[in-house]
Amino acid sequence: MYKIMTPGPTQVAENVYKARSLNCTNPDLDVAFVEDYKKLCLKISSLLNTKAETLILGGEGILGLEAACASLTEEGDRVLVIDNGVFGRGFKDFVSMYGGNPVLFTGDYKETIDVNALKAYLDTDHDFKYATVVHGDTPSGMLNDAASITKLLKSYGILTVVDAVSTLFGESLDVSNIDILCGGSQKVISAPPGLTINVVSDDAKSAINNRKSPIRSFYANLKVFFNYYEEKWFPYTMPISDINGLRAAIENIENDNDILERHRKIAKATRQAIINSGLKLYANSGYSNTVSVFEVPEGITAESILETMKSDFNIMIAGSFDVFAGKIIRIGHMGNNCRVENVEETLMALDKTLNKLGFKAKASLYEEFRKCLN
Ligand SMILES: *Cc1c(COP(=O)(O)O)cnc(C)c1O
Numbered sequence: 001m002y003k004i005m006t007p008g009p010t011q012v013a014e015n016v017y018k019a020r021s022l023n024c025t026n027p028d029l030d031v032a033f034v035e036d037y038k039k040l041c042l043k044i045s046s047l048l049n050t051k052a053e054t055l056i057l058g059g060e061g062i063l064g065l066e067a068a069c070a071s072l073t074e075e076g077d078r079v080l081v082i083d084n085g086v087f088g089r090g091f092k093d094f095v096s097m098y099g100g101n102p103v104l105f106t107g108d109y110k111e112t113i114d115v116n117a118l119k120a121y122l123d124t125d126h127d128f129k130y131a132t133v134v135h136g137d138t139p140s141g142m143l144n145d146a147a148s149i150t151k152l153l154k155s156y157g158i159l160t161v162v163d164a165v166s167t168l169f170g171e172s173l174d175v176s177n178i179d180i181l182c183g184g185s186q187k188v189i190s191a192p193p194g195l196t197i198n199v200v201s202d203d204a205k206s207a208i209n210n211r212k213s214p215i216r217s218f219y220a221n222l223k224v225f226f227n228y229y230e231e232k233w234f235p236y237t238m239p240i241s242d243i244n245g246l247r248a249a250i251e252n253i254e255n256d257n258d259i260l261e262r263h264r265k266i267a268k269a270t271r272q273a274i275i276n277s278g279l280k281l282y283a284n285s286g287y288s289n290t291v292s293v294f295e296v297p298e299g300i301t302a303e304s305i306l307e308t309m310k311s312d313f314n315i316m317i318a319g320s321f322d323v324f325a326g327k328i329i330r331i332g333h334m335g336n337n338c339r340v341e342n343v344e345e346t347l348m349a350l351d352k353t354l355n356k357l358g359f360k361a362k363a364s365l366y367e368e369f370r371k372c373l374n
Contacts, residue, residue, distance in 0.1 A: 002314055004337070005315055005333070005342060006316055007330050010190045012190055020192075020242070022241070025240070027240045028233075033240060034232050040246065041056060044197060044199070045199060047253065048199060052178075052202070053199070053200050053205075056195055056196070056197055056238075058194070058195065060184065061193070062196075063219075064183065064184065065182050066217075067196070067217075067222050068182055070221060071208050071215055071223060072130050072161070074099065076100070077100040078101050079095045079101065081103065081105070081132050082107075084111065084113055084134075084144065085137025086140070087134045087138065088137055092104060112144055112145065112283075112286025113144045115145060126156040128156075133153075133161070133163070135167045136164070138165075138288075140293060144286060147173060150177035154177040159179045159204060159207055161179065165196075167288065169188045170187070170259070175199065183196070185242070187290070189246070191249040192245065194239060195239070208222060209223070266333050266340065270292040270331060270333060270347075270369060271292055273347060273366075274292060276362065278361050279295070280294060281295075291330050291332050293330050297354070300358065302328070305354070309353050312352070313349035318332065340373065344369065350365055351366050
C-alpha cells in the first residue's frame with residue numbers, strides 16, 4: 001500500500017472505512033434511509049451556508065458535472081464555458097453532448113481568470129443560459145475566484161455551474177451566486193471515490209422545471225431527484241455504504257475547526273519550499289491550497305520522479321495529463337493528506353528522489369517547508 005499524496009483520491013480515515021462496513025438496510029424500501037439521506041444533505045448545505053438543496057448521486061465526481069449540464073442544456077442553448085484548464089475546457093463536451101452551443105472564454109492556463117476581462121467580454125456578449133466555472137482546476141492546480149465570477153455572471157442574468165470537486169471544504173467559497181455546485185467524495189472530503197454532490201439553487205430548479213424539452217438522460221439527471229423526499233422514492237437504488245462513509249467523512253469535516261486555515265498554511269509553506277529549492281511553480285497566479293504543482297526540472301522525466309517516489313519511499317504523488325502530461329508534478333495536500341507530518345515525509349522523500357535523479361537543489365524542500373510553517 002502506498003501512502004497517497006495525490007490530489008484525489010485522498011487518504012481515508014479509519015472511521016470512514018468503518019462506517020462503510022456497517023450493516024445496511026434496503027435503501028429503496030426503508031424510509032429511515034430517506035430520512036438519513038435527507039439529514040446528510042441538509043448538513044452539507046448548512047456547512048456551505050446555503051439554503052440551496054444538496055443532492056448526493058451515486059457516481060464519481062464527473063457525474064455531477066455531466067448531470068448539471070444535462071439538466072440545464074436544451075437544444076441550441078448558448079453556454080459560456082470559462083476555460084483556463086483541463087476541466088474548464090472539458091465542460092464544452094458536456095454542453096455539446098446535450099445539444100447546447102458552447103462558447104469558450106479562454107484564458108492563459110498559467111493565470112487565474114481575470115474578472116475584469118470577463119466583465120469586459122460580458123459587456124459585449126451576455127446572451128447565455130448558463131456559464132461553467134471551475135473553482136480549482138486540479139490538473140494544473142489553478143484556483144479561480146469562483147465567488148466573484150459567479151456574482152458577475154448572475155448580475156447579467158446568467159445561471160452558474162461551478163466545479164468545486166477538488167476544493168470543496170479545502171478552500172473558502174461563497175456559494176450564494178452558484179446555481180449548481182459540483183463536489184465529489186474523493187478529494188478534500190476524503191471518502192473513497194464513488195459519490196458526487198450537486199447543490200442546486202431555486203433558480204436552477206425553476207430553469208430545470210421550466211424546460212421545453214425533456215432531459216436527455218436518466219442517470220445524469222437532477223430532476224428525477226427533485227421529489228424524492230415527498231415520494232420517499234429514489235430514481236435508482238442508492239449506494240448506501242458509500243453514503244454511510246460520506247456521512248462519517250462530512251462529520252470529520254464538521255468537527256475539524258481549522259481545516260481551511262490548515263490548508264492555507266500547508267499550501268503556502270509547500271509553495272515557498274518549492275521556490276526556495278530552485279524548482280519552479282507551474283502557475284503565475286491562482287494557487288490552490290489543495291494541490292501544489294511544479295515543473296519537471298530539465299533533464300529529468302516526470303515518470304522517473306513518480307517511480308522513484310514509489311519504489312524508494314512508498315509514496316504516491318501525481319504527474320498530470322492532457323496538455324500537462326509529462327510536464328508537471330502535483331503534490332495533493334488536500335483533506336486527510338493535509339497534515340504537516342504527511343507533507344514533511346513527502347518532501348523529505350522528494351528531496352532524496354530529486355537528488356538521486358541528478359537535480360541540484362538550492363535548498364532542501366523539507367527544511368524550507370519547516371521554516372516556512374513558522
Ligand atoms: C477530480 C475532479 C473531478 C472528478 O473527476 P475524476 O477525473 O473522475 O476524478 C472533476 N473536476 C475536478 C476539478 C476534479 O479535480
